[in-house]
Amino acid sequence: MILYDYILSPSCYRVRLLAALIGRRLDLRAVDLHPGQEHLSEPMLALNPAGTIPVLTDDGLVLTESTAILTYLAAHDAPAWLGEDTPAMRARVAQWLAFAQRLTDSAGAARAHDMLLAPGDIDALRGQATQALRELEAALSAARRRGESFLAGNRPTIADIACFPHVALAPDGGLPLDPYPSIRLWMRAIRALDGFIEMPGIHRLHELKPEPGPMPEVIRKEQA
Amino acid sequence: MSELGAMRDQWYPVGMTKQLTAQGRDTLLMGEPIRVALAGGAPSVTDGTGRALPVIDRFGHVWTSLGQPEKDLFTIPEVDQPGRRLVDVGVCRVRCSPLRAVENFLDIAHFPFVHTDILGSEPHTEVARYEVEIRDDVDEVWATKVKFFQPQAAKSAEGGITTDYMYRVCAPTCSVLYKTCPPKPGEWDVIALFVQPLTETLCDVWPYMALYDDDAEMTDLIHFQQMIFVQDRSVLENQLPALLPLDPGREIPTRADMTSIAYRRWLKRHGFTYGAQLVAA
Numbered sequence: 001m002i003l004y005d006y007i008l009s010p011s012c013y014r015v016r017l018l019a020a021l022i023g024r025r026l027d028l029r030a031v032d033l034h035p036g037q038e039h040l041s042e043p044m045l046a047l048n049p050a051g052t053i054p055v056l057t058d059d060g061l062v063l064t065e066s067t068a069i070l071t072y073l074a075a076h077d078a079p080a081w082l083g084e085d086t087p088a089m090r091a092r093v094a095q096w097l098a099f100a101q102r103l104t105d106s107a108g109a110a111r112a113h114d115m116l117l118a119p120g121d122i123d124a125l126r127g128q129a130t131q132a133l134r135e136l137e138a139a140l141s142a143a144r145r146r147g148e149s150f151l152a153g154n155r156p157t158i159a160d161i162a163c164f165p166h167v168a169l170a171p172d173g174g175l176p177l178d179p180y181p182s183i184r185l186w187m188r189a190i191r192a193l194d195g196f197i198e199m200p201g202i203h204r205l206h207e208l209k210p211e212p213g214p215m216p217e218v219i220r221k222e223q224a
Numbered sequence: 225m226s227e228l229g230a231m232r233d234q235w236y237p238v239g240m241t242k243q244l245t246a247q248g249r250d251t252l253l254m255g256e257p258i259r260v261a262l263a264g265g266a267p268s269v270t271d272g273t274g275r276a277l278p279v280i281d282r283f284g285h286v287w288t289s290l291g292q293p294e295k296d297l298f299t300i301p302e303v304d305q306p307g308r309r310l311v312d313v314g315v316c317r318v319r320c321s322p323l324r325a326v327e328n329f330l331d332i333a334h335f336p337f338v339h340t341d342i343l344g345s346e347p348h349t350e351v352a353r354y355e356v357e358i359r360d361d362v363d364e365v366w367a368t369k370v371k372f373f374q375p376q377a378a379k380s381a382e383g384g385i386t387t388d389y390m391y392r393v394c395a396p397t398c399s400v401l402y403k404t405c406p407p408k409p410g411e412w413d414v415i416a417l418f419v420q421p422l423t424e425t426l427c428d429v430w431p432y433m434a435l436y437d438d439d440a441e442m443t444d445l446i447h448f449q450q451m452i453f454v455q456d457r458s459v460l461e462n463q464l465p466a467l468l469p470l471d472p473g474r475e476i477p478t479r480a481d482m483t484s485i486a487y488r489r490w491l492k493r494h495g496f497t498y499g500a501q502l503v504a505a
Binding site: 006007008030031032034035036038114115116117171172174200201203204206 | 317447452
């Protein structure tokens with residue numbers, strides 16, 4: 001599988017993250033989106049007339065929507081990530097995949113504006129993103145009261161992976177996450193997953209690393 | 225205008241030469257609206273009143289000044305060495321003081337924690353003693369004999385190496401670092417940070433590199449540096465106080481911060497205080 005990729009793109013990171021979590025090796029092709037505008041070059045437009053990345057190609061299949069790519073990777077290698085196979089749960093996952101697009105169009109666009117000087121009405125974008133973050137906070141808070149840590153049940157699914165990057169990077173677009181305690185706990189649960197990988201702006205959980213050893217003052221006391 | 229002080233007469237990057245258009249791009253330089261455009265095949269910069277500002281086209285970027293610079297823009301002689309790949313990394317905007325952006329670039333101690341497993345890793349966190357001086361003949365801050373263990377020092381590095389560094393502050397918002405060049409021992413890779421001060425707490429950062437690397441794709445070189453810089457960005461946006469303190473008392477430096485201390489002294493000596501704060505301890 002070939003992924004046309006950009007290191008700073010949260011939508012590309014969705015795909016890299018799921019691939020890492022399920023152990024799928026991807027052949028990465030770096031696209032010079034910024035500053036080179038390579039996604040608008042002739043070969044890239046031939047691959048995806050919409051001029052967006054990520055693009056995943058596999059054996060004649062060309063996928064240009066990151067949520068569709070997540071669906072494909074999960075169905076291909078790790079169906080548990082599609083969510084429980086019941087009508088209600090499959091629909092919940094689909095609902096969150098659609099919601100993820102709202103995050104891309106609001107928080108993602110605010111970040112592109114603030115960081116890479118992309119055009120956009122920043123106040124309107126932040127307003128839409130705040131609305132989406134409040135909805136997510138309410139849903140995750142309700143899930144926690146049901147004893148669930150993730151968006152669709154008690155295990156992570158592609159719904160979580162689709163929503164996570166733009167939420168975690170919202171502060172890059174001037175949207176602090178301080179008001180959303182349930183979102184922060186949910187992000188922590190995702191960052192603690194085996195095989196989790198980071199992207200610029202999303203750090204790993206340093207506190208999960210092995211203990212650093214005795215603190216200096218303890219050593220001094222022991223020597224005294 | 226007086227609050228710009230001595231910084232008014234300095235050179236600043238305001239765009240990539242390759243991206244210039246006849247229509248131009250509206251931006252800010254220390255609060256002053258400016259337009260950067262291509263006029264008759266050459267870069268031109270005008271201020272809010274249409275007045276033409278001085279222009280230099282160097283290192284792939286357009287440079288200008290709101291005042292009358294006494295000195296030419298600094299040079300980086302290594303850039304002209306044959307065989308180097310010159311990399312325009314592209315702009316990244318950061319909500320921080322332009323001086324804080326430069327100061328972070330001079331810091332080594334954060335590598336294991338912010339650029340984990342790339343420019344540093346735990347437990348190799350010690351910053352060994354290095355030398356810092358303000359060179360009066362060239363009026364620049366230099367840090368030399370800097371050494372640090374790095375898991376992946378450059379796109380071209382394979383496995384961990386102890387990397388040698390030299391740092392140079394050659395303008396109030398510009399720094400150049402020289403580091404071990406894995407494919408060409410004996411030569412230095414050159415990485416520069418050109419910072420355009422938009423306001424005292426907002427800047428556009430234009431990283432630039434001159435590397436010996438015959439193997440990597442240009443896109444991979446660009447993305448490696450963008451990855452490193454964007455790892456720094458959220459840290460920079462959360463630093464307090466937002467303005468860089470030039471007087472001791474607000475922050476307590478350690479030995480690893482010697483370059484930062486010299487940079488702050490040099491800024492203060494010259495009255496380069498846009499983006500800084502002067503507070504008695």
